[in-house]
Amino acid sequence: MQIADEVESAPGAVEAAPTEEVSLSWMEAEALRKAGQWARAGAYFHACLKKSPSAGAAWRYAFCLRKAGYPEAALGVARRAIRTWPDQNALRWELVWCLYAARLQPAQQREGQEEKVLEAAREMVAEGAEGLALQLVVFAAVGAARRRGQWGEVLSWCERLSPEGLDARPQEGRKQMAPLERWHLARVKALTNLERWEEGVSAARQARDAYPHSPDFLRWHAACLAGQGKPEEAAAILQEHLGARRKQWYVLADLARLRLELGDVASGRALAEEAVVSHGEDSAKVNLFLLLARIHCELGDFATAGNWLGWCLQLRSENAWPARAIHQDVLASIEQAGVELPHRSSREWKEICLSSLAAGQERRSGRVEGCGDERPFCFIRDKSDRFFVLVRDLPADCRKDGAKVDFVPVQGFDKKKGRPAWQAGEVKKRG
Numbered sequence: 001m002q003i004a005d006e007v008e009s010a011p012g013a014v015e016a017a018p019t020e021e022v023s024l025s026w027m028e029a030e031a032l033r034k035a036g037q038w039a040r041a042g043a044y045f046h047a048c049l050k051k052s053p054s055a056g057a058a059w060r061y062a063f064c065l066r067k068a069g070y071p072e073a074a075l076g077v078a079r080r081a082i083r084t085w086p087d088q089n090a091l092r093w094e095l096v097w098c099l100y101a102a103r104l105q106p107a108q109q110r111e112g113q114e115e116k117v118l119e120a121a122r123e124m125v126a127e128g129a130e131g132l133a134l135q136l137v138v139f140a141a142v143g144a145a146r147r148r149g150q151w152g153e154v155l156s157w158c159e160r161l162s163p164e165g166l167d168a169r170p171q172e173g174r175k176q177m178a179p180l181e182r183w184h185l186a187r188v189k190a191l192t193n194l195e196r197w198e199e200g201v202s203a204a205r206q207a208r209d210a211y212p213h214s215p216d217f218l219r220w221h222a223a224c225l226a227g228q229g230k231p232e233e234a235a236a237i238l239q240e241h242l243g244a245r246r247k248q249w250y251v252l253a254d255l256a257r258l259r260l261e262l263g264d265v266a267s268g269r270a271l272a273e274e275a276v277v278s279h280g281e282d283s284a285k286v287n288l289f290l291l292l293a294r295i296h297c298e299l300g301d302f303a304t305a306g307n308w309l310g311w312c313l314q315l316r317s318e319n320a321w322p323a324r325a326i327h328q329d330v331l332a333s334i335e336q337a338g339v340e341l342p343h344r345s346s347r348e349w350k351e352i353c354l355s356s357l358a359a360g361q362e363r364r365s366g367r368v369e370g371c372g373d374e375r376p377f378c379f380i381r382d383k384s385d386r387f388f389v390l391v392r393d394l395p396a397d398c399r400k401d402g403a404k405v406d407f408v409p410v411q412g413f414d415k416k417k418g419r420p421a422w423q424a425g426e427v428k429k430r431g
Contacts, residue, residue, distance in 0.1 A: 024040070024044045026044075026048075028044075029041045029044035029045060029060075030060070032044075033045075033060060033063065033064060036067075038063075038064040038065075038067040038068040039064070039068055041060070041064050042061055042064030042065060042068060045057045045058075045060045045061035045064060046061050048061075049061055053084070055081065055084075055085035055088040055090070055091045056090070058077060058078070058081035058084075058085070058091060059078065059081065059088070059090050059091040059093075059094040061077055062074040062075075062077040062078040062081070062091075062094050062095075062098055063094055063097075065077060066094075066097065066098055066101050066102075071098060071101035071102035071105075072102050074098045074101070074102070075095075075098040075099065075101075075102040075103075078091065078094055078095040078098045079095065079098075082095050092127060092128050093128075093133075095127055096124050096127050096128060096129045096133050097133065099120060099123055099124045099127065100120075100124060100133065100136065100137075103116070103119075103120035103123065103124075104117060104120040104121060104124065104136075104137070104140055107119075107120055108140055108143075114144035114145070114147055114148050115144075117140055117141065117143075117144040118141055118144050118145065118153075120140075121137045121138075121140055121141035121144075121157075122141075124137045125137060125160070134160065134161065135161065135166070135179055138157050138158070138160050138161050139179075139182060139186075141153075141157045142154050142157050142158065142186045145157065146186070146189070149193075151189075151190045151193040151194050152190075152194060154186055154189070154190040155187065155190040155191065155194065157186075158183060158186050158187045158190065161183055163180055163183060163184070166178075166179040166180040166183055167179050167180060168180040168181070168210065180210065181207075181210070181211055181214070184203070184206070184207035184210060184211070184217065185207070185216055185217070185220075187203055187207075188200060188203045188204050188207055188217060188220045188221075188224075189220060191203055191224070192220050192223050192224055192227070195227060197224050197225075197227040197228045198228070200220065200223075200224035200227070201221065201224045201225060201228065204217050204220050204221035204224055205221065207220075208221060215241065215248055215250070215251055218237060218238065218241050218251070219238075219250070219251060219254050221234075221237065222234035222235075222237055222238050222254060222258070223254075225237070226258060226261070231258050231261050231262055232262065234258055235255060235258040235259065235262065238251055238254055238255040238258065239255060242255065247274070247278060248278070248280075249275040249276075249278035249279065249280040249285065249288070250275070250280070250284075252271050252272070252274050252275035252278060253271075253272060253275045253285075253287070253288045253291065255271050256268045256269070256270075256271035256272035256275060256288075256291060256295075257291055259271060260291070260294070260295060260298070265295060265298050265299060268291075268295055269292075269295045269299070272288060272291055272292050272295060273292070273357055274410065275288055276288065276289075276292070276353075276354075276357060277354075277357070277408055277410055277425035277426050278410060278425065279390065279393065279425075282315060282346070282350065283315055283319055286312050286315050286316055286321070287312075289308045289309070289311050289312035289315070289353070290308070290309065290312045290326070290327065290330065292305075292308040292353075293305045293306070293308040293309035293312065293330050293334075294330055296308065297330060297333050297334065302333070302334050302337035302338075302339045303339055304356055305330070305333075305334050305339075306334045306339040306340075306341050307349065307352050307353050307356065308353055309327070309330055309331060309334060309341065310341045310342075310344060310349045311346060311349035311350060311352075311353050312327070313327060313331075313341070314344065314345065314346045314349055315346050318346055354426060357426075363406050363407065363408055364382050364406065364407055364408075364409060365382060365404070365405070365406050365407075365430055366380040366381050366382035366383075366387070366404075366405060366407065366424075367380065367381055367401075367402055367403065367404055367405070368380055368389075368394065368398055368399070368400065368401055368402065368403040368405060369381055369386075369401050369402075370401070371391060371394075371399055371400055371401050371403075372400070372401055375391070376390060376391055376392070377389065377390050377391060378391055378394075380405060380407055380424045380427070385422065387407065387409060387422050387423055387424040388421060388422070388423040388424070389407070389423060389424040389427060393424075393425075393427055394427050395427065395428065395429045397429065398427070398429050403429070404429070404430040405424075405427050405428060405429060405430055406427070406428050406429075406430050407424035407425060407426060407427045407428070408424070408425045408426045409422050409423075409424065409425075410422070410423050410424070410425040
């Protein structure tokens with residue numbers, strides 16, 4: 001069977017069944033290929049393969065098939081051709097991209113296909129992936145291994161890339177991290193989860209030098225310091241960050257956890273409660289709610305501990321996240337104190353927890369202003385101050401000027417002015 005016959009069973013793979021009468025020169029067909037007219041160019045290179053097979057015609061035909069939307073047919077052509085011309089770099093390069101289009105990309109787009117992603121990544125590396133192709137392979141494999149909790153595999157894939165060859169800037173027009181930042185984050189997380197603390201501290205410092213404003217590397221740096229048995233040093237760098245920049249709920253939660261570890265339960269509780277009312281999705285805060293359950297167990301307030309654990313467990317259930325051993329340990333402590341957790345929705349648990357939280361916090365009353373110009377934020381003014389608030393954090397029927405609301409003052413950070421600023425949390429319609 002000729003290489004060109006590899007796709008005879010895929011009608012429409014090129015514009016028409018190619019014949020020897022294709023009236024193009026090689027240069028004309030190459031110009032069409034570069035101009036994105038893959039069907040016409042592919043017909044010519046297909047005819048060339050039938051008439052006078054060559055590695056140049058083979059990789060160009062596979063390229064045209066791949067770009068025209070026939071990755072499986074392209075992969076068949078490339079695989080058969082590489083057996084005939086194993087030393088042709090251009091052909092091997094095209095084989096790598098065919099594997100990407102026919103194997104790696106489809107596996108990435110389907111849930112639960114992590115092993116398929118890793119298999120495709122390994123095959124692409126075996127076929128000589130380099131440059132951009134190698135970056136795509138590594139980050140795809142890192143993502144698949146991370147989802148499976150295979151941190152050794154994550155680290156192994158990271159080591160296939162040199163940081164000097166990665167772009168430090170995000171891709172234009174995209175919110176995605178820069179390749180270098182993604183590499184640093186994957187490597188630091190892997191070292192931390194593998195409990196290779198000394199290497200993790202070194203890697204986190206390098207990442208912080210490259211991206212000094214990223215809270216992620218700060219957090220992993222602190223985690224590695226804590227793992228080394230240096231919780232005071234870990235807490236110090238988190239505290240320094242909170243004093244200089246906008247307070248993110250997850251940094252507050254990390255510091256609260258360290259304060260609890262250091263035996264400062266009161267400070268840990270205050271930080272954790274501040275994290276609860278700071279902006280963030282409830283489902284992202286499940287470990288914070290568990291932390292508050294642990295804190296209230298330490299304080300001997302098992303009823304309140306049960307409320308926080310109930311909210312945590314219900315959110316995990318609604319998201320199909322299994323409970324872990326630590327949840328069972330905290331639950332056992334609560335039940336031994338005679339507290340039972342009834343079945344409630346996450347919304348019901350939330351109302352109970354936030355009500356108990358608000359009881360110990362100063363609540364203020366004010367009116368909404370600056371809500372009519374389609375900005376994502378506005379303000380709440382009380383008798384003496386004005387508080388920043390995101391429109392989406394207001395009750396639906398209070399998203400208008402003059403609406404009367406109650407709220408909890410929360411210290412935030414004004415990026416434009418570069419200084420701490422107050423904002424409104426837990427906003428409710430005034431009854």
